[in-house]
Amino acid sequence: MASSSPPLATEEVDQENHSSVTVQEMVNHGVHQPPNRYICKDPLYDESTNSTSLPSIDIPVIDLSRLATDEELQKLHSALSSLGCFQVINHGIEVGNLGEMEELVREFFRLPKEEKQKYARPADDIEGYGTDIVLSESQTLDWTDRLYLLVIPEDGRKLQFWPQNPKDFRRILHEYSLGVTNIIKILLQSAAKMLDLPENSFLNQCGEKPIMFCRFNLYPPCPRPEQVLGLKPHTDGSGLTILLPDKEVEGLQLVKDNKWYKVAHLLPHALLVNAGDQLEIMSNGIFKSPMHRAVTNLEKERISVAMFWAPELGKEIGPLEGLINEERPRRFAKLKDYHLTYFKHYQLNQRAIDAVRIN
Numbered sequence: 001m002a003s004s005s006p007p008l009a010t011e012e013v014d015q016e017n018h019s020s021v022t023v024q025e026m027v028n029h030g031v032h033q034p035p036n037r038y039i040c041k042d043p044l045y046d047e048s049t050n051s052t053s054l055p056s057i058d059i060p061v062i063d064l065s066r067l068a069t070d071e072e073l074q075k076l077h078s079a080l081s082s083l084g085c086f087q088v089i090n091h092g093i094e095v096g097n098l099g100e101m102e103e104l105v106r107e108f109f110r111l112p113k114e115e116k117q118k119y120a121r122p123a124d125d126i127e128g129y130g131t132d133i134v135l136s137e138s139q140t141l142d143w144t145d146r147l148y149l150l151v152i153p154e155d156g157r158k159l160q161f162w163p164q165n166p167k168d169f170r171r172i173l174h175e176y177s178l179g180v181t182n183i184i185k186i187l188l189q190s191a192a193k194m195l196d197l198p199e200n201s202f203l204n205q206c207g208e209k210p211i212m213f214c215r216f217n218l219y220p221p222c223p224r225p226e227q228v229l230g231l232k233p234h235t236d237g238s239g240l241t242i243l244l245p246d247k248e249v250e251g252l253q254l255v256k257d258n259k260w261y262k263v264a265h266l267l268p269h270a271l272l273v274n275a276g277d278q279l280e281i282m283s284n285g286i287f288k289s290p291m292h293r294a295v296t297n298l299e300k301e302r303i304s305v306a307m308f309w310a311p312e313l314g315k316e317i318g319p320l321e322g323l324i325n326e327e328r329p330r331r332f333a334k335l336k337d338y339h340l341t342y343f344k345h346y347q348l349n350q351r352a353i354d355a356v357r358i359n
């Protein structure tokens, strides 16, 4: 955290346009007290728990290479319909590519400010490098900087936001996105099979040109971890999310039975999978999109890479017909372009899925 740059007064930062001052810059300038806009209104921990004493939760493990077996399918069903989160192993992505991805994030955020700014997110776009999109004065900001890119479909990529430095950025991310797409397909086919539906039921709902966004997250060390979140509590707006977690630094937490738990002790080289809101909707509420958040810590920088898979733009989705019956009537309305309304709700601390819930 040491830096030779002069400290920025908190008020100075507060008055700045937030999209131009990154969290990393504040930290490099030695900010001791995060600006008010980063301070959470609700306490992060109740009296009985603090960040270190929060219990950790066992995250189920799914072996992708065994998903043809009933036993593994059963585990997948149970993970998706209870926690909505699991770790996937034997997922087919080379350990080397995982390492390259991790290094890519660190290297990108380590570049000089001027270099990163070449890929800055314009005010009217969601893609590019920068901080939270600020939608309202009352929005609590996240202690994170990001690089957000559409990776699939390939012809939709805005290459002006794809860094040319680090040198192999494009190749590495491209290879990783192919591996992630393969995982998603197998998971969605398996998820349909175990519900006794034709195996492409979820994939067909996603249309011919499903989309995948990639988000590189950097969580710089934070001088007030007990007051400031890296990412506010949210469910993902995707169909499925595949997360490459930081190998060393913990920080992800999720809710089970209305209590927060730490996600800890993940298996080496495992990827973390979250069901997103759109899978909850398509499954008519059978699968759960888990509430999660990222906390900050005093000393260590943390990174992660989230890949968000979602249906084609403009494609109508809704609960699969085979999952609507007398016992389980339709729980969600049909909708399209869920991600657009999702962003608005997310920044205002609201759950977008509640807006499309019928009962």
Ligand SMILES: O=C(O)CCC(=O)C(=O)O
Pocket: 215, 217, 231, 236, 243, 245, 251, 252, 292, 293, 294, 303, 304, 306
């Ligand atoms: O960084 C993490 O562990 C969580 C990231 C996440 O939840 C997201 O990007 O939506």
Ligand SMILES: [Fe+2]
Pocket: 234, 235, 236, 292
């Ligand atoms: Fe998330």
